[in-house]
Amino acid sequence: MGDTAQTAxxxxxxxxxxxxxxxxxxxxxxxxxxxxxxxxxxxTWAEVRNQVRDLALGLRKLGFERGDAVxxxxxxxxxxxxxxxxxxxxxxxxxxxxxxxxxxxxxxVLDHAxxxxxxxxxxxxxxxxxxxxxxxxxxxxxxxxxEKGLKDxxxxxxxxxxxVQDHGRAELKNNTGGxxxxxxxxxxxxxxxxxxxxxxxxxxxxxxxxxxxxxxxVKSGSNANVFDKFTAADTMIAYLPMAxxxxxxxxxxxxxxxxxxxxxxxxxxxxxxxxxxxxxxxFFAPPRVFETMLTExxxxxxxxxxxxxxxxxxxxxxxxxAGGAILDGKQVSAKDRMLYWLGDKLVYAPLRNRMGxxxxxxxxxxxxxxGPELFRFYRSIGLNLKQLYGQTEASVFITLQPxxxxxxxxxxxxxxxxxIKIDESGEVxxxxxxxxxxxxxxxxxxxATKTADGWVKTGDAxxxxxxxxxxxxxxxxxxxxxxxxxxxxxxxxxxxIKFFPEIKEAVAFGGGHDFxxxxxxxxxxxxxxxxxxxxxxxxxxxxxxxxPQVLEMIKKRVxxxxxxxxxxxxxxxxxxxxxxxxxxxxEADDGELTRTQKVRRSFIADRYGTLITALYDGSKEAxxxxxxxxxxxxxxxxxxxxQVIDMQTHPAAxxxxxxxxx
Amino acid sequence: xxxxxxxGAASAVAAAPSRRIGEVLLTVENVVMRFGGVTxxxxxxxxxxxxxxxxxxxxxxxxxxxxxxxxxxFYHPQEGTITFKGQxxxxxxxxxxxxxxxxxxFQNVALFKGMSTLDNIMTGRTLKMKRGILAQAVRFGPAxxxxxxxxxxxxxxxxxxxxxxxxxxxxxxxxxxLQKRVELGRALATEPELLLLDxxxxxxxxxxxxxMCRFILTVNDTFNTTIALIEHDMGVxxxxxxxxxxxxxxx
Numbered sequence: 001m002g003d004t005a006q007t008a009x010x011x012x013x014x015x016x017x018x019x020x021x022x023x024x025x026x027x028x029x030x031x032x033x034x035x036x037x038x039x040x041x042x043x044t045w046a047e048v049r050n051q052v053r054d055l056a057l058g059l060r061k062l063g064f065e066r067g068d069a070v071x072x073x074x075x076x077x078x079x080x081x082x083x084x085x086x087x088x089x090x091x092x093x094x095x096x097x098x099x100x101x102x103x104x105x106x107x108x109v110l111d112h113a114x115x116x117x118x119x120x121x122x123x124x125x126x127x128x129x130x131x132x133x134x135x136x137x138x139x140x141x142x143x144x145x146x147e148k149g150l151k152d153x154x155x156x157x158x159x160x161x162x163x164v165q166d167h168g169r170a171e172l173k174n175n176t177g178g179x180x181x182x183x184x185x186x187x188x189x190x191x192x193x194x195x196x197x198x199x200x201x202x203x204x205x206x207x208x209x210x211x212x213x214x215x216x217x218v219k220s221g222s223n224a225n226v227f228d229k230f231t232a233a234d235t236m237i238a239y240l241p242m243a244x245x246x247x248x249x250x251x252x253x254x255x256x257x258x259x260x261x262x263x264x265x266x267x268x269x270x271x272x273x274x275x276x277x278x279x280x281x282x283f284f285a286p287p288r289v290f291e292t293m294l295t296e297x298x299x300x301x302x303x304x305x306x307x308x309x310x311x312x313x314x315x316x317x318x319x320x321x322a323g324g325a326i327l328d329g330k331q332v333s334a335k336d337r338m339l340y341w342l343g344d345k346l347v348y349a350p351l352r353n354r355m356g357x358x359x360x361x362x363x364x365x366x367x368x369x370x371g372p373e374l375f376r377f378y379r380s381i382g383l384n385l386k387q388l389y390g391q392t393e394a395s396v397f398i399t400l401q402p403x404x405x406x407x408x409x410x411x412x413x414x415x416x417x418x419x420i421k422i423d424e425s426g427e428v429x430x431x432x433x434x435x436x437x438x439x440x441x442x443x444x445x446x447x448a449t450k451t452a453d454g455w456v457k458t459g460d461a462x463x464x465x466x467x468x469x470x471x472x473x474x475x476x477x478x479x480x481x482x483x484x485x486x487x488x489x490x491x492x493x494x495x496x497i498k499f500f501p502e503i504k505e506a507v508a509f510g511g512g513h514d515f516x517x518x519x520x521x522x523x524x525x526x527x528x529x530x531x532x533x534x535x536x537x538x539x540x541x542x543x544x545x546x547x548p549q550v551l552e553m554i555k556k557r558v559x560x561x562x563x564x565x566x567x568x569x570x571x572x573x574x575x576x577x578x579x580x581x582x583x584x585x586x587e588a589d590d591g592e593l594t595r596t597q598k599v600r601r602s603f604i605a606d607r608y609g610t611l612i613t614a615l616y617d618g619s620k621e622a623x624x625x626x627x628x629x630x631x632x633x634x635x636x637x638x639x640x641x642x643q644v645i646d647m648q649t650h651p652a653a654x655x656x657x658x659x660x661x662x
Numbered sequence: 663x664x665x666x667x668x669x670g671a672a673s674a675v676a677a678a679p680s681r682r683i684g685e686v687l688l689t690v691e692n693v694v695m696r697f698g699g700v701t702x703x704x705x706x707x708x709x710x711x712x713x714x715x716x717x718x719x720x721x722x723x724x725x726x727x728x729x730x731x732x733x734x735x736f737y738h739p740q741e742g743t744i745t746f747k748g749q750x751x752x753x754x755x756x757x758x759x760x761x762x763x764x765x766x767x768f769q770n771v772a773l774f775k776g777m778s779t780l781d782n783i784m785t786g787r788t789l790k791m792k793r794g795i796l797a798q799a800v801r802f803g804p805a806x807x808x809x810x811x812x813x814x815x816x817x818x819x820x821x822x823x824x825x826x827x828x829x830x831x832x833x834x835x836x837x838x839x840l841q842k843r844v845e846l847g848r849a850l851a852t853e854p855e856l857l858l859l860d861x862x863x864x865x866x867x868x869x870x871x872x873x874m875c876r877f878i879l880t881v882n883d884t885f886n887t888t889i890a891l892i893e894h895d896m897g898v899x900x901x902x903x904x905x906x907x908x909x910x911x912x913x
Contacts (some may be wrong), residue, residue, distance in 0.1 A: 038816035038829065148822065149880050269827035630868075 013191030016052075016089035018256040020186065023049035026232050026259040032078045035266035035274055045259065048082065052253045055086040055161070056185075057168030059117070062159070066091035066188075068195065069113050073097045073106075073129070074121025076238040076247070076264045079145045079161050082253060083119045085111060088195055089186050095209070096199045096243040100588070102629070104434055105207075107132040109199050113209055113440065114138050119161070122146040126158065140385035143373075148375040190213035197394050197440055197590030198245050201594035203612040208390045210245070219433040220395035221253030223416040225260075227400060228362055232259035234281045235359075239271040239290075244596060245392035246366070250284050253395075274358035283363045287370040287495075287599055291383075292356055294377060295501040299529045315343035316380070323348075323380030328404055343569075346382040364388050366396075366600060371499040372408035379406070387411050389472060392417075393449065395434030395454055399470045410469035420470060421455070427476045428462045429455040478601060480511025490518065490601070493574055496564070499633050500557045501526040505586050505593075507604055509612055515577040517615040519608065520554060521545075521585055527553075542583040542640060554581055555645055561648050572652035578615050579647070580622060582608075583640040589629045614644055683904060684712035687856060687888050688733065693742035695728055702728040703739070708907045710856070715882055715889045717899045720909035726892045729767060729909065730858045733890070734759040734766050746856075757850040760789055765854035767845040768859045769892075775834030779844050782833055783819055786851025787812040819847045823877060839870040846877065857881070863898055871898065878902060 012018055022031065027046035034041050043051065070087045072094055075081050087094045095113045097106060099121065106128060110118070116138055118129050126144050128230035144150060145161045173180040195214040199207040224230070238251040251262045260282070265274035275283075301312050322336040332340075352358055363378070363385040370387060378385040383404070390396040398420065401412035412495055414420050418432035431454055438446040461476040463573050473479060474489040482488050491507040493516065497506045504523035510516035522545050531538060531550070538544040562575040587594040592604055605612060607626060614622030625639040683875045688710040695703040703725040718726050733744065735754030744754050746762060754764075765786070773782050775808040775904055791812065792799065797805035820826055823843050828836060833844050842862060862878065863871045875898060881887050893899050899906060 037814065037819075037821055038826070149876070149883075151884065266826045267824070271826070 002253055011191070013218060014186070014189040014193065015195060015217060015253070015256050016085055016186045016189060018218065019045075019049055019052060019085050019089075020183075022256065022259045029259065030234055030261045030278065031255070031259070032081065032466055033261065033263040033278070034078045035270070035277075038266070040263075043078065047473070048085075051079075051165070052082045052085045052089060053179065053182050054165040054168035054172070055082060055404065056089050056182055057171050059086060059090060059168075060091075060181075061171070062117070063169040064090055064092065064117070064165065066118065066185075068092045069095050069115040070117040071095050071097050071113065071118040071119060071129075072120075072242060073125045074145065074242070075098050075268055076240075076242060076251070077121060077145060078264055079548070080119065080121065080242060081238070081252060081262070081264075084196070088189070089182065091185065091193065093194050093197055093434050095199070096241075096248065096276060097199070098241050098243045100241075101595065102589065103128055103132050107135050109207060109209075110136055110139065113197055113199075116140045117143065119143045120145070123149040124176065126150060126153070131167070132223070136624035166467035189214065191218070194437060196246060196248060199243065200392050201244075201596045201598065208445055211437040211440055212395055212434075213437050216395040216436065217249070217253045218257060218435045220249055220397055221255075223433070224249070224254055224397055224400075225258040227402075227416055228282075230254065230258050230260060230282060232261075234258070234361070235261045235278060236269060236282045236284075237265065237271070237275050237278055237280045238285070239265055239268070239275075240286075241595065244391075245285060245396050246286075246436075249396040250282075272356065276353070277356075279356060279359040281359050281361045283357065283360055283400070285363070285365055286596070287365050287368050287374065290365060290374055290378060293497065294374060295526050297351065297354070298501045299526055302529070302533070312347060315339075315347040318343050319348065319380035323378060324380060327379055327382060327384060328406065351381055352383065360384070362386065364400075366411075367391060368495075370408075371495045373499045376409040388415075389470060391458060393434070393436045393458075394430060394432055397434060398428075398430045398432065398458070401469075405467070405469070407467075407469060409464060410467075410471050412470065413468055414470075420464070423457075424464060424478075425476070426461045426463070426473075428458045428460050428470065428472070430454050430458060435646060439449075440600075449651045478511075482510055482516070482573060483512065483514050484573065487570065487572075492571065493518070493565075493576070494599070497558070497561050497576075501562075502530065502554065502557060507586075507597070507599055507601065509615065510574065513616060516574045518558075518576050518579040518614070519604070519611070520558075520581050521581055522550065522554065522581060524585075525653075541585060542638075545581050545583050546640070546642060551581060551638075551643060551645060554579075555647070558645075558647055562647060566650035566652050569652065575647070575649040577647055577649060579645055580611055580615065580642050581645075583642055584626070584628065584638050587628070590626075611642070620644055679825045679872065683714045686710070687712040688890075689743075689745040690729075690733065691743050691745070693723070693729075693732055693739045693744070695732060695737055695739045703732070703909075705742075706909065707742075710888060710890050712855075712888055713882070713886050714904040715878070715891065715902050717903035717906045718890060718892045718909060719894070719896075719899055719906060721911070724909040724911060726909055727860055728858055730766060730890070730892065734764050734858060760852065763853075763855035764858065765849035765856075766858035767842070767849050767860060768866065771841045771845055771846055772839070773833045773841060773848070776832055778793050778830050779825060779828050779833055779847075780816065780820070780830065782844055783816045783847040783851050784812065786848040787815065789852060792802075807832060816847075816851060819850050822850075822880075824873070839866045842866070842870075842874070843877070846874075851882065853885075854887060857887050857889045859889065859893075861892050861894065863893060863895055871895070875902060 012021055020041050022045040028044050030042045030044045031045040031048045036435060039191050070092055072080055072083050084094045095115055097109050119128055120129060126142060129142055141157050143159045143161055143164055147160055191214045193214055194211050195217045196212050197209045199209050235250055240247040254260060263278045265271040301309060318339045318570045322332050360383060363383055365389045386401040386406055388400040390398045398418060399412040418430060420428060420430045423429055435456055459476055460472050461474055461479050462470055462472040465471055474491045478490055480488045488510040492611045493508040493582040494506040497503055502523055503520055505521035507519040508516055524541055527550060536549055537545060546548060558576050558579060565571050565575050588595050592600060594600060611622045611624055621641050622644055623641045627635055628638050629635055666873055686709045691707045693703055693706050720726050732739050735756040738753035743750050743752055789807060793805040820829060825843055833841055863874050883888055
């Protein structure tokens with residue numbers, strides 16, 4: 001190892017120490033790429049180290065002290081990633097914030113986290129932070145990355161990123177010992193220090209600040225690299241919100257722990273195109289992203305010529321039969337192998353290329369349970385897609401699917417150094433090196449989540465199957481029972497119905513009722529395309545969602561779901577009896593989804609109480625009138641009436657639920 | 663579902679004006695424009711000062727678009743004079759207007775539909791290209807270097823207008839709001855001194871309007887480009903412009 005690594009403390013127990021190691025060991029390898037003005041720019045690990053140092057020295061000039069919290073708001077841009085390392089190198093705590101949060105949500109986090117600095121992406125975020133600055137007495141300085149439109153702002157407490165770095169560079173030039181000071185600051189850092197504070201998106205109540213230590217982050221990152229054999233030769237694309245634990249662990253912790261290269265897209269809207277150009281070897285996405293990709297692909301195939309369509313249908317059949325087995329290294333007949341090879345040349349490889357997965361070695365999905373059909377689809381075309389199960393409080397990793405042991409219905413085995421157990425109520429508990437320190441200023445919640453002997457309650461209900469794999473059923477508090485005693489898991493049903501490309505979002509109800517009902521959101525891309533092909537004209541989402549032919553089509557989909565459920569004895573009682581197609585999309589801005597696009601069940605039940613009543617009282621129609629928030633923050637009202645649709649249920653095929661026996 | 667109420671939000675952004683309104687850049691005096699027996703413009707006079715945003719408003723058919731066509735030389739008025747940068751003319755000519763630094767966008771988008779966004783904006787650089795057709799066709803040596811320079815300017819405009827995601831998309835496939843943005847991009851590529859915008863927000867939704875307002879103000883602000891625009895949305899007009907010209911039907 002080089003000199004730099006020695007001046008840093010011997011143990012690589014903090015992220016900044018890893019940065020010094022990477023600069024010394026992989027100094028000339030790319031650490032970061034970013035598409036700027038249409039051209040991919042790269043920075044080597046040595047360059048990243050200097051960028052981080054310059055910023056850190058500039059921050060010192062602004063009066064930065066150890067322990068200061070820094071809000072980071074913006075999309076995935078190299079400079080914002082460097083901010084993490086710069087703040088950590090000075091013993092500060094970065095607090096990434098979802099950049100699409102409205103001012104109200106942001107003020108809560110910034111105030112609660114006691115941030116003294118905010119480093120933000122652009123004018124939009126500067127405006128947002130300035131609009132709430134009066135409520136944040138601790139906030140000292142705002143630093144911005146993109147300078148567009150900010151020239152004439154009052155710059156007493158506002159600084160451009162480059163100007164802060166320039167202060168650092170000037171100091172280095174004067175040679176007043178800045179470099180040595182910076183290295184000594186890094187050496188002071190210890191594994192037990194808080195490395196980052198991540199606010200949970202909060203399906204219930206206010207967000208909580210999860211404090212992770214350097215030990216948590218470094219260990220989780222390096223364990224994951226060992227588990228899946230990632231090296232400095234691997235490339236990822238960073239496109240998920242930086243405030244989300246997944247992004248922090250994958251594209252920051254794993255990258256620093258293993259010297260991986262991270263590519264930042266030009267903008268959120270070009271991420272797909274940029275992914276195709278980069279061809280990442282490692283890709284992570286929540287199920288929703290894979291769902292969207294599949295929907296888009298299905299829509300495209302429906303628009304393709306008859307030859308292509310036939311070819312696609314035929315080879316997808318082959319893939320369903322043989323693809324997954326080939327990927328798992330199982331026995332497959334020579335004929336299928338031959339056909340699969342041909343299919344790969346003609347269909348699968350072009351499909352993978354279309355999605356930007358030509359070089360993909362491994363893809364992960366997590367964040368929410370994934371529909372088995374969806375999962376099988378990607379594996380069948382030769383993408384090694386695996387599931388993992390985790391949460392912010394665990395520094396992400398709890399269980400992962402090992403290669404060769406990938407079953408769609410499970411989330412895998414406990415990761416390295418991780419233990420899991422199921423308590424008597426069916427809740428999953430875990431213990432791992434990634435277990436968070438505590439919730440910031442919320443000892444009550446910490447005590448409710450962490451047991452005295454170090455186990456953490458996940459809040460998810462699950463069981464361990466015969467192969468030692470964990471199966472997650474649902475959020476523990478969401479699992480309910482129908483009046484006849486049959487177990488009811490809303491998420492299970494929702495995921496099943498969401499596999500149909502026409503359906504974007506679903507919310508199931510049934511706990512404590514006689515039967516199951518659902519709210520559905522149509523998918524505008526897919527249904528819009530379908531409407532075009534069927535000569536159905538519509539002016540708005542609302543109109544399309546209420547169109548009789550659309551309802552008829554959705555009805556068919558629900559019937560297909562019911563037929564499938566009837567074949568599974570445990571859930572046959574959960575067939576959907578009545579449903580409503582909502583005339584409004586569920587939106588995070590209205591509080592109906594979290595910023596990570598999870599359904600906020602209790603909130604929706606409250607807001608649409610009248611609709612739920614209509615679902616259960618037998619009425620044919622339901623009215624709503626709800627307040628909505630537009631993208632510019634203004635509020636408006638949306639009104640409408642929706643049909644309640646009745647379904648015939650299918651008789652349970654194998655055996656009826658033994659309700660009498662219980 | 664979006665009413666166009668709160669355009670003010672966009673203009674509040676560029677609160678502190680650093681732009682200085684200077685001397686007169688363009689003067690139109692007593693212009694009369696007749697098409698056969700129809701008099702479209704009758705004795706109109708006004709001026710536009712350097713660095714200002716000047717709005718031209720009026721009812722349909724009052725001759726607003728004809729006025730822009732007169733200014734950039736597409737129409738030749740029967741009477742009156744146009745003085746641009748101190749040079750008095752009885753009629754402007756399009757190529758003179760272009761080389762002198764007047765650029766415009768059109769009410770009904772006039773882009774090359776089959777060409778990509780990038781290529782469309784690149785056409786705005788044609789006047790600035792010095793190499794001959796042949797050299798450009800073979801893309802060799804100085805011609806290649808020149809193209810790279812121009813491409814950089816164009817990329818900055820793409821970044822500025824936030825249209826990176828449609829860089830390679832044929833503009834014919836784009837929604838109207840984006841086409842308008844591409845057209846503004848092409849006008850900007852000529853690095854104009856006077857930018858004429860013919861209903862830049864027509865047919866846009868609230869969000870697109872806000873974006874467009876932001877772009878117009880930033881152009882005016884950062885490059886000190888003088889802007890004359892025709893617009894029907896009075897909220898937009900009042901928030902954006904320094905002065906307003908009203909054209910109305912004559913008596």
